[in-house]
Amino acid sequence: MKYYIGEIKKISKEMELQELIEFEPSLLLPEERIRDYCYENLCGHYEKHYMCPPFIGTVSEIKTKLSKYNKAILFRYSKKINVSEDRKSVEKTKRDFHIKILKLEKMLSRKNIESWGLIGGNCSLCKECKAIENIPCKYPRKARPSLESLGIDVQKLLDNFGLDNKFYYDRITWTGCILINENLKDRLK
Numbered sequence: 001m002k003y004y005i006g007e008i009k010k011i012s013k014e015m016e017l018q019e020l021i022e023f024e025p026s027l028l029l030p031e032e033r034i035r036d037y038c039y040e041n042l043c044g045h046y047e048k049h050y051m052c053p054p055f056i057g058t059v060s061e062i063k064t065k066l067s068k069y070n071k072a073i074l075f076r077y078s079k080k081i082n083v084s085e086d087r088k089s090v091e092k093t094k095r096d097f098h099i100k101i102l103k104l105e106k107m108l109s110r111k112n113i114e115s116w117g118l119i120g121g122n123c124s125l126c127k128e129c130k131a132i133e134n135i136p137c138k139y140p141r142k143a144r145p146s147l148e149s150l151g152i153d154v155q156k157l158l159d160n161f162g163l164d165n166k167f168y169y170d171r172i173t174w175t176g177c178i179l180i181n182e183n184l185k186d187r188l189k
Contacts, residue, residue: 002071002182004111011107012075015100018173019076021161025069025179030059030151038149043122050131051123051145062150069116069179074161075101077120078173090172094121097174102142104178114181119144120174147176 005022012020038046038053045052056062077097081089101117108115123129123143130138137143147154154175158165164173 004108004113007107008073008104011104015103016077017075017100018078019074019163021074021163023072023074023161025066025072027157027160028066028072028147028150028152028177028179030062030066031153032059032151034148034153035059035151038151045122045129048132049122049129050137051129051143052149055131056145056149059151065116066150066179069181071180071182072177073180074157074175074177075104076163076173076175078171080170081172083167083169083172091124093172094119094174095124097176098124098144101144101176101178108178108180116179117144117176118147118150118179119176121146122149 009020035053041047047054049055057065077093077100079089079093081093083090098119101119105115105117123145125139125142130136147157155165158175
């Protein structure tokens with residue numbers, strides 16, 4: 001176990017993240033089948049959000065980017081909320097989870113460890129993404145894609161870890177991860 005894992009566990013607990021599972025990034029398999037859901041645009045974000053397709057690259061490009069990382073840590077964040085009636089709180093928890101992932105990335109960056117955070121749901125740093133107006137992203141260093149937008153089957157990933165993958169009306173659970181390239185630290189020595 002790497003020296004920084006203890007600190008990640010401590011910070012994760014302080015931030016009320018309910019899960020922390022180390023795994024091989026090779027388990028993150030972008031699939032066209034999952035990406036097809038984006039093309040169907042059931043969520044309404046396709047071509048309207050910089051952290052969603054088509055702006056984040058093809059499945060092939062994503063596979064190449066993922067291959068640069070040699071460790072991954074899955075995180076989950078859950079809150080009791082009436083999901084169907086309290087959409088404002090659902091959005092707040094999504095944004096809160098995004099900020100938590102960014103804080104973990106920042107901690108790793110201070111240790112010269114390259115990382116890439118992947119959030120749950122679409123990026124919600126802005127009320128409305130600037131992609132709609134073809135204006136550059138307001139927060140390019142903070143905006144993050146979700147596992148789903150990369151074409152990752154999150155339900156299958158959760159099954160691999162024996163985690164609950166059901167949706168509940170009285171609780172929202174966000175799933176994301178941080179990818180780590182431990183070799184960057186070695187290159188800086």
